[in-house]
Amino acid sequence: MDTHVFASLAQIRILLVPIGEIAQATFETYASEIRSFDALRLSDIAVEGNKDERARFQPKPLSAGHLHLNFPSHPPPHSHQPLSLIRPSHFPLAIIGITTCSRSESLPEILSQFNGTVLDMFPPTGLYPLARNCFVFEEGAVAGISSNQQHPNLIIFPENMGNRRLYVGTLLGEICSTIFGEFGVLIQRLESPLGNEYLNASLFPTLPALTDIPPSLEKKDSLPPIPSHNSQPEISKSALSKVAPSMKRNSSLGVPTVRKRISGIGAASSHGRLFKIMADFFLLAGRTEDAMIWYLEALQLLKSPLDSIWNASALEAMATIPILDAWSAGHGLQTSTSAAREPWADIADKLIQAAALYFKVSATDIENHQFLSYLYCCCILRHTSLLFAVWSAKGWGPLAFTTMLQPGPTPYLPPTLSHSESTTWANLERLSSMSGISRTAISSLLAQAHGPWLLHLGPRERVSVLEAIASTYSCLGYRRKESYILREVLGCILDLIVCGREEDAHINMQSLGNKGNVGIRLNESSDGNESILKLLKHVCKVLGVNLDAIQMVDVTSESSGQVEADEDADVYQEPFGWPELQVGVVRESVAVAEALPDFLAVAQYALSSLKTLQEFLEPGDQYHLYATAARAMQTARRRGSVKAVEYWSGRPVVSIALAPIPLIRLPIEKPLSALQPRTSDSNVILKKGGTDPFLYNPRRLNTSQGKPLVVQGETLEFVVILQNPYVFDLELQSLSLSTSGVPFETAPIPLVVPARSYHRVVLSGKARTTGSLVIRGCNVQAPGGVLREFVLPLATEEEEERLAHKRSAALCDAGRSKYSGLNSFPWEKSKSPNTETPRSCKTMLFLECKVVPEQPLLRIRRTTATHGALMLYDGEMTSIRITLENISPLPIDFVRLAFDDSTIIPAQQALAEGDMSVFETYETEYALIHRPVFSWNKNDSVTIGPGRKVTLTINCFGKVGCTEGTIHASYSYLNRNLPEGEPSSVFHTRQLSYPLMVTVYRMLESHGMDILPYPSYPMELESRYAKNNPQLFVEDKGAWCFFCLDVKNTYGTPFEVSIERVQEDVPWGESLVNVPPGSTSRLVIPLKKFLLSDEHVSKPIPTLSDRQFVVDKTKLSDAEQKIQRELFWYREELFKSLRCQWREAGGTRYGDLSLRQQRLTLTMLETLRTEKAGVQLSLMRSGDSKGIPIEQRLGKYHPPCDELVYIQVKVTNLTNTALVFTLDVHLDPHELVIHDGVLCNIPVGRLEAQESRELEVSVCFLCHGRFEILASARVLVGGSSSGTSSARLIAVVDANE
Amino acid sequence: MSHHLFILSPSDTPIYNLTYSSTKPAPTTNSPLSSNLPTWSTSAFAGTLTALSGASSTTQHTTGGGVRIGGGQDRHVIQMIANASLDAIEDVMRKEGAMYLKSVDKFNEWTVSAFITPGNTKFVLLHEAKNDEGIKSFFYEVWELYVKTMLNPFHSNQQVIRSSTFDTRVRASAKKYL
Incomplete structure (x- = not known):
């Protein structure tokens, strides 16, 4: 394509075209050989020639200048013909066909092909090319190709030619010589008045074909016939000297011959343009001095009247001359530096002038706009390339000249910019400071080339100009400006592609004709698509969009097992780039890829932008991109693409959790040692956190184990939370769990995640x-x-810490604009060395489950509790039956039950707090252990085969305050045949829970427990009352007492309450009373007094829980403590000897009536306890009838008045130890009685166990009346005495005696 | 005559932008080259090309009449130009210590002036006519307003400025100087 080289005006273009079927590589080889001649010395070109007009431009012998050659690869378009006179260097002046040949016979064919190609490339009316040659390289010829009879345009190179390069050089010289000859001819035509008129006819004049020119008036002046091309024209020195010196002498005079002819015609038009063309030709011919003279001449004439385009063009060409001179003058070693001005200032001035002229010109003709714009752009680019060359060559020097003269079809990059670090700021700035040209200067100059006028240009020129601008920006390191221009380049190219395709389709449709509704798909060529996409990616990257964020992966290749947990989703990311521009460029890229069409790229770009620009994309855009990507992928697949996109939508999985297994299926691991019988089996219920494996405690599950247990072969469910940040429903083709460890059977599921939401999905497997x-x-x-x-x-602690660290680092970096502009893009930042070391997979911890062997499964088939509810009376004893069924193929050989009810926890808490007194503690513990709501008879030999049923009986006890309870059945298959002989230390059980609603009605209230001494007054056993209640009457009244209890029925139905006496060595007795609703009844039963040994009574109140270090908090004195213990032990004994029960009147329900709320007072205790001494009183007569008891009636003695009688007191030690007793006798009214001796502290003496002693006190009743005698025995312990027992006697003294 | 102001964070993200049309007439420096533009094709890509080359704004000028001056310019192109001018701004900014870079770049018909705050936030103004002093004063006022906004401890230099007060004051300042 066209390159905008600074010195292009001085370069002879020689077009190299392949002819015939030549391989591209071969063509390139030969073409590069020819291209290596970029400059020819004038002295190398043959100089001998004729003296006709052809000699005018031939080089002088021994002249020092150079010819500059340029080898483009394409001819200019036909539409550029109007430029042929104003810009001859724009056209190939010669064409060289390159071909290979093996047979002589094919030469005519080659020749015709060559001629055809030339005709095809250049319009027949055009002036150029001036020379046409075809180089035929011999290849694989059997016999040498003879060239003698061939056409002169064919030049044959034998295959094994020694110095082919030299020969090529010579040939090029010959061709140039031919061109110069043709220049002469051309000038001669223009010099004619008619020619000059043609030249001045329009802004961009053309010469008509030779035949169209009317015959010249001055036929006589016409030159001799044109000789053949290969004959060298003779150039006489005189001919040249005739022209040149005269010009030097007086430039204003001009060329004498010309002057003569002008005067001859009458000078219709100025000769400015003619002189300018002459100068152009001299410039091309390498004769810069001549060219300079003629340019100055031309400028004079072109200024008035102003012919601005030609003027500008001349200025432009003049600017080229100093560079050529500098280059050829010893390759321009800079000898003197003028301090005042830069050496290129003059050149720059000329170019600025030229550009201004081009810019100002007002073209009337629409046609001319194209060329005007082109010339203007070329001029600006020429100026830019001047500055750029100087800048890139670090100043005015040989390197700069070389750059400016660089021929060739590809742009030349000087070595200062082609190394790897060329784009660093330091390097670019170094160039600026060394050359004295700032980058901004170049860029602002270059910006002048860009404007609306680019639209005037033909597509090819436009692309070429834009390309030149873009590449210059790129070299300057102005990447954003470059990408701006590249977008235009892309637009230009794509426009051509689209339009071209439409035309093709139109033509094809016409050629195929109307065939109804037949879809026709054309095979589009995909050549060059890759380059366009590359360009696109470059543009996007500069704007901060990474179109390669999603890679295309080969479907067939194995996916690598790489693990990368990219969690940048939750890490703050600084914004970068210009979101609106990014969205715009992304839209454009997708459109470009669609237009190409490259479906994979469409999908890739659309998805990449969805991933990277999600937060900036409008909903509409997101929909569009998603739909486009899906469509493109389908099309690509249909067309047999084997590539697929990576997963793109960020990180969809938020969390995975094992769905909790239903309690009924949850296996629980137990140590095998739990099966061993333990010694201290009781009372575990009192201690929380005990080690009983069968007490249900859900909290223990969470704390004790890390890995959840799952059962082999049973379905597991995992709850996966997915996220979709997009506005469309995200479709997932498959979602499955990725596991390692034991084989896991799971099926992937398709899924649609709703837009902008978190979605919960359950994945299952075995x-x-x-x-x-x-x-x-x-x-x-x-x-x-x-x-x-x-x-x-x-989310382990380490993981959390790492994430937090990362997050805080990102936050810390945020707002610090250390990297700005293009360096702030993430991929630029990551180049900096302090990147985090990637985390290895080993440090990550994953959700882990322990799979245990298959377990049997039980279910509750039926229960006797209706609706799962239990309604009990307080203290009621009943039972429920539960039928369990084994619904698994495994047998069950181990069943245990555990119970839980709502009274346990509060009691346990109260115990744990420890604020209760010893007594209360005991009561609470007693209630927990001995009176559970549920209990069962432990049965170790329960075995349930597969599919079998078993019924268990559970005893229930109504306990006030219980609202609900649970029955837990733990079961397992213990004695399974393990495949290997390894004994495992654990086994697994499953639990079946049966919750029960419990309602306990409180219907009987017992209160007012009392213990009364058995009345000592005589009662008739035969009385009617006694007959009805025989249980109330006992012998030996002193050894008995009465136990009374008030029972109130607060319920709606009558109850029968009974109290039984179950004392040892005492006949069984029962008292029964019917308590109607709302009334209170008293239960009375005689109870045999008892005495507990001191050792028994002095024991501390036990704690049932075996707790150690129970410190008594209440500070009691020893005496108080003793009393408390006595009360406690006697109460226990009392409750043991009584059994209180109730029965529903007329019903079947029965239960216990608890006495435990009743308090035992000290008085009751005294009554209950058997006295230490037994005292018996009797009255005896005195005198001769001594020893005869006085007669008594109805239990009363009737002693005589005024007569001495004896009170006989018999004291018996009832204990098993020897004790010392004293005796008090009390008489009432004592003032009417005379007694002998003292009545108080009568010593009885030491009595051995069960020993008795009788004492006598003589008294005399002084009057009639009723007397009461009371004798009480006291035990004398250590000086103090305590009363133990007493006896009473009533004596009635009357006159009846 | 329209003006386009962009405030860019250090990572080139716009945090504020303003389009302001002043009542002053735009200078007519159009070259004859940019008139009578042909329409090459109707494809979308040609549209992009037309817009990017700066042609659409000129046609707007000619066809839209006096009322729509500057209003119909392709916003995307304006942004592209502002973005592209950052190359020149960064270059000049690194070499010169000045905060106010006047007419630092020219592209199509736009002249770009810039102001760099010490925090590397860039104010980029696209304007058509020369108005150095006015633009300088305008920039200094905007800077003051910007600093006041940044004083807010809850505002970072990456965040988009949504304050309506800021907007009102910048507009007032634009009216005063531009």
Whole structure:
């Protein structure tokens, strides 16, 4: 394509074209050989020639200048013909066909092909090319190709030619010589008055074909016939000297011959243009001095009247001359530096002038706009390339000249810019400071070339100009400006592609004719698509869009097992780039890729932008991109593409959790030692956190184990939370769990995640064998994409810390604009060395499950509790039956029950707090242990075969305050045949729970417990009352007492309450009373007094829980403590000897009536306890009838008045130890009685166990009346005495005696 | 005559932008080259090309009449120009210490002036006519307003400025100087 080289005006263009069927590589080889001649010395070109007009431009012998050659690869378009006179260097002046040949016979064919090509490339009316040659390289010829009879335009190179390069050089010289000859001819035509008129006819004049020119008036002046091309024209020195010196002498005079002819015609038009063309030709011919003279001449004439285009063109060409001179003058070693001005200032001035002239010109003709714009742009680019060359060559020097003269079809990059670090700021600035040209200067100059006038240009020129601008910006390191221009280049190219395709389609449709509704798909050529896409990616990257964010992956290749947990989703990311521009460029890229069409690229770009620009894209855009990508993937697949996109939508999986297994299926691990019988089996219920494996405690599950237990072969469910940040419903082709460890059977599921939401999905599967199952994450596949694994490490502390660290680092970096502009893009930043070391997979922890062997499964078939509710009376004893069924193929050989009810927890808490007194503690513990709501008879030999049923009986006890209870059945298959002989230390059980609603009615209230001494007054056993209640009457009244209790029925139905006496060695007795609703009844039963030994009574109040270090908090004195203990032990004994029960009147329900709320007072205790001494009183007569008891009636003695009688007191030690007793006798009214001796503290003496002693006190009743005698025995312990027992006697003294 | 102001964060993200049309007439420096533009094709890509080359704004000028001056310019192109001018701004900014870079770049018919705050936030103004002093004063006022906004401890230099007060004051300042 066209390159905008600074010195293009001085370069002879020689077009190299392949002819015939020549391989591209071969052509390139030969073409590069020819291209290596970029400059020819004038002295090398043959100089001998004729003296006709052809000699005018031939080089002088021994002249020092150079010819500059340029070898383009394409001819200019036909539409550029109007430029042929104003800009001859724009056209190839010669054409060289290159071909290979093996046979002589094919030469005519080659010749015709060559001629055809030339005709095809150049319009027949055009002036150029002036020389045409075809180089035929011999290849693989059997016999040498004879060239003698061939056409002169064919030049044959034998295959094994020694110095082919030299020959090529010579040939090029010959061709140039021919061109110069043709220049002469051309000038001669223009010099004619008619020619000059043609030249001045329009802004961009053309010469008509030779035949169209009317015959010249001055036929006589016409030159001799044109000789053949290969004959060298003779150039006489005189001919040249005739022209040149005269010009030097007086430039204003001009060329004498010309002057003569002008005067001859009458000078219709100025000769400015003619002189300018002459100068152009001299410049091309390498004769810069001549060219300079003629340019100055031309400028004079072109200024008035102003012919601005030609003037500008001349200025432009003049600017080229100093560079050529500088280059050829010893390759321009800079000898003197003028301090005042830069050496290129003059050149720059000329170019600025020229550009201004081009810019100002007002073209009337629409046609001319194209050329005007082109010339203007070329001029600006020429100026830019001047500055750029100087800048890139670090100043005015040989390197700069070389750059400016660089021929060739590809742009030349000087070595200062072609190394790897050329784009660094330091390097670019170094160039600026060394050359003295700032980059901004170049860029602002270059910006002048860009404007609306670019639209005037033909597409080819436009692309060429834009390309030149873009590449210059790129070299300057102005990447944003470059990308701006590149967008235009893309637009230009794509426009051509689209329009061209439409035309083709139109033509094809016409050629195919109307065939109804037949869809026709044309095979589009995909050549060059890649380059366009590359350009696109470059533009996008500069704007901060990474179109390669999603890679295309080969479907067939195995996905690599790489694990990358990219969690930048939750890490703050600084914004970068210009969102609106990014969105715009992304839209454009997708459109470009669609227009090409490259469906994979469409999908890739659309998805990449969805991923990277999600937050900036409008909903409409998101829909569009998603739909486009899906469509493109489908099309690509249909057309047999084997590539697929990576998974793209960020990180879809938020969390994975094992769905809690239903309690009924949850296996629980127990140590095998739990099966061993333990010694201290009781009272565990009192201690929370005990080690009983069968007490249900859900909290213990959470704390004790890390890995959840799952059962082999049973369905596991995992709850996966997915996210979709987009506005469309995200479709996932498959979603499955990614596991390691034991084999896991799971099926991927398709899924649609709703727009902008978190979605919960359950994935299920089965573990095949026992062991450890690790859930690494999820495998996700989008439609048309490849499977991608997202690992999800557990949020362990380390992990959290690492994330937090990363987050805080990102936050810390945010707002610090250390990297600005283009360097702030993430991919630029990551180049900096302090990147985080990637985390290895080993440090990640994953969700892990322990798979245990298959377990049997029980279910409750039926129970006797209706609706799962239990209604009990307080203290009621009943039972429920539960039927369990084994619904698994495994037998069950181990069943245990555990119970829980709502009274346990509060009691346990109260115990744990420890604020209660010893007594209360005991009561609470007693209630927990001995009176549970549920209980069962432990049965170790329960075995349930597969599919069999078993019924268990559970005893229930109504306890006030209980609202609900649960029955837990733990079961297991213990004695299974393990495949290997390894004994495992654990086994697994499952639990079946049966919750029960419990309602306990409180219907009987007992209160007012009392213990009364048995009345000592005589009662008739035969009385009617006694007959009805025989249980109330006992012998030996002193050894008995009465136990009374008031029972109130607060319920609606009558109850029968009974109290039984179950004392040892005492006949059984029962008292029964019917308590009607709302009334209170008293229960009375005689009770035999008892005495507990001191050792028994002095024991501390026990704690049932075996708790140690129970410090008594209440500070009691010893005496108080003793009393408390006595009360406690006697109460216990009392309750043991009584059994209180109730029965529903007329019903079947029965239960216990608890006495435990009743308090035992000290008085009751005294009554209950058997006295230490037994005292018996009797009255005896005195005198001769001594020893005869006085007669008594109805239990009363009737002693005589005024007569001495004896009171006989018999004291018996009832204890088993020897004690010392004293006796008090009390008489009432004592003032009417005379007694002998003292009545107080009568010593009885030491009595051995069960020993009795009788004492006598003589008294005399002084009057009639009723007397009461009371004798009480006291035990004398250590000086103090305590009363133990007493006896009473009533004596009635009357006159009846 | 329209003006376009962009405030860019250090990572080139616009945090504020303003389009202001002043009542002053735009200078007519159009070259004859940019008139009578042909329409090459109707494809979308040609549209992009037309817009980017700066042709659409000129046609707007000619066809839209006096009322729509500057209003119909392709916003995307204006942004592209502002973005592209950052190359020149960064270059000049690194070499010169000045905060106010007047007419630092020219592209199509636009002249770009810039102001760099010490925090590397860039104010980029696209304007058509020369108005150095006015633009300088305008920039200094905007800077003051910007600093006041940044004083807010909850505002970072990456965040888009949504304050309506800021907007009102910048507009007032634009009216005063531009």
